[in-house]
Amino acid sequence: MNPFAAGQLDQVKVGNDAGWLLSFRQQDGNGVKGSSELELSSTDYYASIDATLSEGLSRGAYRIVIENLTEADHAKIAPKKDQRPLAIKLYLYWRDVNSDPLSYLTNLIGANAAPKGEQLDQSLVAVLSILSVARRAGARAYETEITAVEAAFAGLTQRVRPAxxxxxxxxxxxxxxxxxxxxxxxxxxxxxxxxxxxxxxxxxxxxxxxxxxxxxxxxxxxxxxxxxxxxxxxxxxxxxxxxxxxxxKRPIPYPDGDAQTLMLASGLLSVTASGQDVSDPFAVPTLGDKPSPRPLTYTLTLKGRPDLKPGHVVAFEPPYPEDGPTTPSFGAALAGAFAAPLLPALGADPAKLVKAYVTSVRHTLSRTAGFVTLVSAISVPGTGDDAWDKRVDGSSQPVVPAPAASSDPGVRAAEAVRLAARMARGETRVIEVGEVRAAVTDATGKVEPPAQTEKVFEGLAAGDGRARGARRLEPRRKQPSVLEGVPYLSPFAWGKTGLVVPRYPGMRVALGYRNGQLDDMVDLGALWTSGRGPISKAGDWWLSLPVDVPADRRASIPDQATPAEHTGKVTNDLTDAEGSRVIEVGDLTVRVGKPGLKNAGTRPEPAEMGTVTIEHTGQHAKIVMRQDGTILISGKGITLDAGDAGTITMKAKKVDVHVKDAMEVGD
Structure with missing residues (x-):
């Protein structure tokens, strides 16, 4: 038995005698087994089924209530200790729809025997994993309630072990x-x-x-x-x-083809425009741009359509605000649904059709309410590439996924909570990466921004989906988010004392936000861009600072400029894993003595350029090594002592000795 006969798959018909089948199967670490342990169907029992399929990696919502389930069948499906719960293949179909009018009339006279699961491939709604099986008193008899979720979702709730x-x-x-x-x-x-x-x-x-x-x-x-x-x-x-x-990026609609046209003959009963979608909440048009129209969301009510699933695209005539929902009369709906297999399909005006991507489908089936399908869908310009949204180049924050427009109220509420939480996160920050554009070093008093702060372009270019973008992606220089007066983290900062760290325009820095607030940020430290860091050896402690950066690029650069990296000379202070220390500088001045210490905040001045100068400020003792090779040693007294066994060697072309009083030579 094929409930969707050839030719019917393009324009599915609906019937009046709904059927269902549950195929219970074992599942283990290799997935759902191919053979059925037990099959229950509408031929065996009365049941009410509420099944919601949602887009994405969603759990779905599935509730099946079977009347008067026998003790033997209950024992087969009840959860067993130390065993995985059973999987269910859920099939829904119309028993009175076949390939020709004669078959249809035959089915009206006498019901067919229950089909097998393997005969119902086109009617498979979902593959589920049982959460619970419970008994309760019902309106007519005792009932067995089965709750389940998507088997794929259940399988992926396992934890990674090992890493x-x-x-x-x-x-x-x-x-x-x-x-x-x-x-x-x-x-x-x-x-x-x-x-x-x-x-x-x-x-x-x-x-x-x-x-x-x-x-x-x-x-x-x-x-x-x-x-x-x-x-x-x-x-x-x-x-x-x-x-x-x-x-x-799968085909849309999946698996292929074009949109399915929905009309009265194919079960469409009503269409309601339910709102507008937020496809990219961070995309804000620039001044003067017209905002892009936001896609509409629709809720469609149909006589049971088990073939519709998230990922499909449907076409239908939309409602108009002044007309309300597009709803045929009860008589028209009944006649259209009942006579659909016998009569030609009622046509739809192609010029009025809109296309919408199916985000959620809810099937409800019972002997009192019949078989009804609710479809939630979002308008799309077309199929294929046209069905995907394109993000406006705005903030570097990730796109917040829109909530699944579920047909189930409970799922809808949960998705709304998730969206609110994600949107709230979108209004806060934890860590971001930016680029220094200017450093403030000499501001005094209460001016803003103060000294030891910086101007930063916040954020990087939109992510490419690959890991470790913090060090790879280009800084966001087009339409930048400019942060002024950003303080930087220093190992020590107290009043006018502390460790002042250079911040050159073009440096990549990590930004932290106090309590997640957008207007309270801190430069947490600098990062090397991928492939641009120095080559070092294991164990190195190495401070390398640029020398002779052009004066017009030391403190700031224009907002439109692309900063260049420093490739010129540098100073070095290296201590390696062997304990060796190397210091390379242009000039070196070392001053010792409390009398020469300056007050907090006073910048020290170097000694003579191109020299190594070591001096004690107390009595002005000094050693100066000049660039021309001369060495000056001066002080109140100078003693050369090689000890009893040592030797002092002096070599020179000429030795001048000037003595004011006397020169003594002893043993």
Whole structure:
């Protein structure tokens, strides 16, 4: 039995006798088993089914209530100690819709025998994992209530153990599939990778999942990276379909084809415009730009359509605000639904059709309320590439995913809470990276900004989805977010004393935000850009400072300028792992003595240029080594003592000795 016969798949018909089938299967570390342990269907029992499928890596919401389930069948599906819960393949279909009118009339006269699960491939709604099985008193008899979630979601709630690493996303997904039994399908692979190289420092696609992390979090992390790298938003890089998790830029609609036209003959009963979607809450048009129209969200009510799933695209005539929901009369709906297999489909005006991407589907089936499908969808310009949102080049903050427009009120409420939390996070910061554009060093008094602060361009270019963007991505110089008066972190700062650290325009720095507040930031320290750091040896403690930076680029540069790195001479202070210390400077002045110490905040002046000068400020003792090779030693008294066994050797072309009083030579 094929509930969707050939020719019917393009324009699915609806019937009046709804059927359901539950195929219970074992599941283990390799996934859901292929053979069925037990099959229950509408031929065996009455049941009410409430099934919500949502986009992304969602748990879904599934509740199945079976009347008068026998003790033997209950024992087969009840959770067992030390065993994984059973999986369920859920099938929904119309029993009175077949390939021709004769078959339809035959089904009206006598019900067919229950089909088998393997005959219902086109009717598979979802592959589930049981959460609980409970008995309760019902209105007519005792009832067995089964609650379940998507089996793929349940499998990915396992924790990583041990920690895993992978060189690229496909390899990581293969490892996760091996560990969890969840099947993955990847889309848009480029060789062995799923992301493309972006910028001068593209990084790699490596994945590292720490022990204890949920596998689901690792998969979602890869999906967010793909959105950033491919710059495709709104539809999500994850989709659960028939127990398989699809990762990447999949065809829209999935698996292929064009939008399915919905009209009265195919079960459409009403369409309601339910609001506008927030595809990119951080995208703000610049002054003078017209804001892009925000996509509309719709809620569609249909007579049961088990073939519709998240990831599909549908076309329908939209409601108009002045007309309210597009709802046919009860008589028209009943006649249209009942006569659909017998009569030609009622046409729709192609000029009036809008296309919408299906984000959520809710099926409710019971013997009192019939079989109804609620579809939540968001308008899209078209299929394929046109169905994806493009992010406006705005803040460097990641896009906040829009909440799934679920058909289930509970799921909808949970998604709203998630969106509120993510939007709140979007209004706060934890750590960001920026570029120094100016340093304030000489401001005095209460002026703003004060000394030892800086001007910073906040943020980096939009992420490319690859790891370690903090050191790779270019600073955001177009339409920058400018931060003035940013203090920097120093090992010691107290009044006018402390360690003053240079901040040159072009330095990459990490920014922290006190209590997450956007207007209270601190420069936490500098970072080397990928591939630009010095080559050192293990154990080095090395301070290297630039020399002779052009005066017009030391304190600030124009906002439009691209800063150049320093490639000229430097000073060095190196202590290596062997204990050797090397100091290389242009001049060196060492002063000793309390009498010569200055008050706090007074900048010391160097001695004679091009010299090494060591002096004691108390009695003006001094040694000066000049650039021309001469050495001056002066002081109140000078003693050369080589000890009893030592030798003092003097070599010179000429020796001048000037003695004021006397010169004594002793033993």
């Amino acid at each position: 895993m690493t992978a060189t690229n996303f496909p390899d990581a997904l293969k490892q996760i599939q091996k560990q969890t039994g969840v099947e993955f399908a990847t889309w848009g692979t480029i060789g062995s990778r799923m992301t493309k190289d972006v910028g001068e420092q593209p990084g790699d696609e490596s994945v590292a999942l720490a022990e204890g992390l949920l596998y689901r979090e690792g998969v979602e992390r890869m999906a967010r990276a793909l959105e950033l790298n491919l710059e495709q938003y709104g539809r999500g890089m994850l989709l659960i379909r028939d127990g398989t998790v699809h990762v990447g």
